[in-house]
Amino acid sequence: MKAEYINPFVQASFSVLEMVLNCKPTKGAMAALPQTFASDQCNIICGITGPLQGQVIYGMSLSTADAIASTMLGTKIKSFDMLAASAIGELGNMITGHSMQILAEAGWVCDITPPSIVRGSNVQISTISIPAILVPIILEQGKFSLTIGLQERK
Amino acid sequence: MPKTILITDDALFMRVTLKNLLVNNGYEVVGEAVNGKDAVEKYALARPDVVFMDITMPIMDGIAATRAIRESDPGAKVIMCTAMGQKQMVMDAIQAGAKDFIVKPFSPQRVLESIQKVIG
DSSP states (O other): OOHHHHHHHHHHOOOOHHHHHOOOEEEEEEEEOOOOOOOOEEEEEEEEEEEEEEEEEEEOOOHHHHHHHHHHSSOOOSOHHHHHHHHHHHHHHHHHHHHHHHHTTTTTOOOOOOOOEEEOOSOOEEESSSOOOOEEEEETTEEEEEEEEEEOOO | OOEEEOOOOOOOOHHHHHHHHHHHHTOOEEEEEEEHHHHHHHHHHHOSSSEEOOOOOSSOOHHHHHHHHHHHOTTTOEEESSSSSOOHHHHHHHHTTTTTEEEOOOHHHHHHHHHOOOOO
């Protein structure tokens, strides 16, 4: 996958996470993922359509998801309810939306689908024929994994 | 009399965040719509001073809803508030009649300044 598809997501993640969580994220080592890989415990999945198509998955542990939702809501959450899920989903939506702005400036005008949240352990994910790249981002709240699987529309 | 506002967003989190911000700053939130069609219906009933409008929503998007609201009331003041800040999206919103365009995530200051700007 071309770096020009990955960088907008990394750039957007840093800028949105910094603003929403008021923190200084750091980037871990980028890696190519196998065709099927074990997901994190909580995943925000956003689809991308247009001249580029695929998915971006924002993964984290349940405790990191709780900590992020608590920061976003300004109060420690007691359970991962509809409001917490909406906060986490909106975080994915904002990062993906911001990435689309950067991609559009580079000539790739794409649209996004509403975020879905998948929670659970031992979930296997496959982006089928689209190779996926993992970019770990370290936050005060824990690890936030960015998985990008994008290709040009044939 | 506090200025009245209708919030339109399919994300519960955004509706709650915006409502808290607006109420804490002296505005009255007269309704919360979860999609564009809902916003058009709630606008007709409440006739708020300002509408906050997301773009990407199910059933009817925010651009179509802004157009419909402005057709029924050419004086309607709509502020777009969306995660999609592409140039084309901004142009579509302005053409539909939106008075301002806020990209999420927003600062509270940006939202309050925008209201001041559109209601003068």
